[in-house]
Amino acid sequence: MSSDFIRIDKASLTYGEEGGVLALQDIDLTLKQGEFLAVVGPSGCGKSTLLKLISGLRPPTGGSVTVSGQTVTGPLKIVGMAFQNPTLLPWRTALENVLLPLEVVDPHRRRFRADRRTYENKARKLLGTVGLTGFEDHYPWQLSGGMQQRVSLCRALIHEPALLMLDEPFGALDTFTREELWEALQALWLERRFTTLLVTHDLQEAAMLADRIIVISHRPGRISAECPVSFPRPRALDLRFAPDFNALLHDVRAKIDVARQVPLSGGAA
Numbered sequence: 001m002s003s004d005f006i007r008i009d010k011a012s013l014t015y016g017e018e019g020g021v022l023a024l025q026d027i028d029l030t031l032k033q034g035e036f037l038a039v040v041g042p043s044g045c046g047k048s049t050l051l052k053l054i055s056g057l058r059p060p061t062g063g064s065v066t067v068s069g070q071t072v073t074g075p076l077k078i079v080g081m082a083f084q085n086p087t088l089l090p091w092r093t094a095l096e097n098v099l100l101p102l103e104v105v106d107p108h109r110r111r112f113r114a115d116r117r118t119y120e121n122k123a124r125k126l127l128g129t130v131g132l133t134g135f136e137d138h139y140p141w142q143l144s145g146g147m148q149q150r151v152s153l154c155r156a157l158i159h160e161p162a163l164l165m166l167d168e169p170f171g172a173l174d175t176f177t178r179e180e181l182w183e184a185l186q187a188l189w190l191e192r193r194f195t196t197l198l199v200t201h202d203l204q205e206a207a208m209l210a211d212r213i214i215v216i217s218h219r220p221g222r223i224s225a226e227c228p229v230s231f232p233r234p235r236a237l238d239l240r241f242a243p244d245f246n247a248l249l250h251d252v253r254a255k256i257d258v259a260r261q262v263p264l265s266g267g268a269a
């Protein structure tokens, strides 16, 4: 891994005008290219806000955010995103949903118009990687929740983003489907090594997938702890039963319990 791909220096973010909600305060964070970071912490601590800050959807109200050597001043084009709700367009097939970013994100838009066939093949291959061969022409209502989330993951990756932001992407799925999607995501990440930020409430998910877990404290969000995850990859689901794995979960859980305590001072709103 090379130099820092993401660098956040003393960044804060307040929603609204003066006296608004101080969501994040004095965040210092660096990520190497290709690193997989999981972000955990109590509800409302600022996890989603951290993704918005890095992707340029919200400017910091203090400090700075740099991605790939450039200060972030607006929405980045190198980002792919997937959320808890797959938000597929119901009138488009799985394949057409995956192709959507290519129709709107430059510089792909022009190339896509000129060479739709190549991009369609790419989308079919991606859908195949997550086990959706044969479902390319199905509409979202013909797919299960887990299948829709796989399509959403493919849509986030079709333009080969350098940075993938996942905000509780598997939170609404049953345990077995979620585990299948961990495997699918791990396989894609091992193949492409996109730098990834994963917001999750599921500590097993964080430990199965990430290189490092950061804990954000009760609002105003600050990074209150960091835990490296050193299990070799590929990580099989059986890892969940290993003593080391469970020791890590206990450690992270204890750090979240500390992070959940309401600060007695030092934070607005």
Ligand SMILES: Nc1ncnc2c1ncn2[C@@H]1O[C@H](COP(=O)(O)OP(=O)(O)OP(=O)(O)O)[C@@H](O)[C@H]1O
Pocket: 015, 016, 021, 022, 023, 041, 042, 043, 044, 045, 046, 047, 048, 049, 050, 219
């Ligand atoms: N658009 C907004 N305007 C005002 N306040 C906001 C806005 N978005 C988030 N907040 C506030 O900022 C704080 C952090 O929100 P954020 O969504 O980042 O938390 P989170 O850790 O992702 O929460 P959860 O785990 O519940 O999804 C919360 O107190 C929230 O109410």
